Amino acid sequence: ARPRVGYFYTGKTSEQSERIGNLYVKDYYSCPVVASDTTSVYDAIVTMFTEDVGTIFIVDANNALAGVVSRKDMLRASIGKQELSSLPVTIIMTRMPNITYCYLDDKLVDVGKKLIEREIDSLPVVKEEQDGFKVIGRVTKTNITKALVNLSNE
Template identity: 35%
Template sequence: MQLTSRQKEITRIVRENGPITGEMIAERLHVTRSALRGDLAVLLSGEVIAARRRLGYYYLGGGEDPAAAEIRSCTAEACMSRPVLVNADSNAYDAAVLLFTEDIGTLFVGKEDDVLGVVSRKDLLKSAMGREDLAKVPISMVMTSRSKMIYAEPDEDMVSIAQKLIDYEIDCLPVGTFRDVEGERKFQLKGRISKTNITRLFLELGKGRR
């Protein structure tokens, strides 16, 4: 595609400063916004640049929407919340009380350096619907064990994490890593990522706070 000198200059500005508004491009070229309309149309139709409402123009040379790139650059470690743990010798009633008092939807069983499993509101509700006395049900009977636990690595991107939440139909993921300790595989907990964290990230990006 053959570009004019001004179209090349617009492309350079967008590549180096995008996302950028049409008004900002016009200011840099010392022309009016309407004077650029034809050049921008050519660059858009040729897929040299692209535009996103409220975001502006961005360069397509990299092939990725800047909003998507921003989300993908956010890691679990940067967005995670404090995890709440319950002792391995607790019962289902203890877990239900802790969920209520902490106002969360998921608990982790064990210690931070040795998580044994995860318990959600769904797990406790399922047990309660069986008309069981939760105070007599060991936490190990309602939790998802460590071997079946879905988790996120600290450096895992938020797009991957959101996909896991959807694919496995869960509300929260533990953030951490597995490690071998004297021949035993243990999970070391760093934090948690829930749908609330995803929503908070979306809100911050929308308000331009990241």
């Protein structure tokens, strides 16, 4: 913890809530793990293990965001009767427009609120382009936990 020189009282909010409100997605996001919408559930599960992530983003032929698959979706599918290698991932994914996403310039705390409200583990960070949303990152509860740990060290 480094020493601080003093405080400036704004009369409106605490210094702490201001500091948290100044954390942005762009400073805390991770690399996204994406797979094509032609992938099978089995291959998506393998990708989940090899990349060691809890969520995979599915993109279409234009490389635009088409869906999100979580470890929970995978587990539900894998205890079903279907053969996972012939089951398309598009069958079990959450699709647009039901995907919650965020932008690089969003506040980290607003992403935290969405993760809690929607009961999900991760949001894609997107950039709008003509043929859809390009996935440029992900924000997970791990990123937010790291932010809290970092703040405690300041």
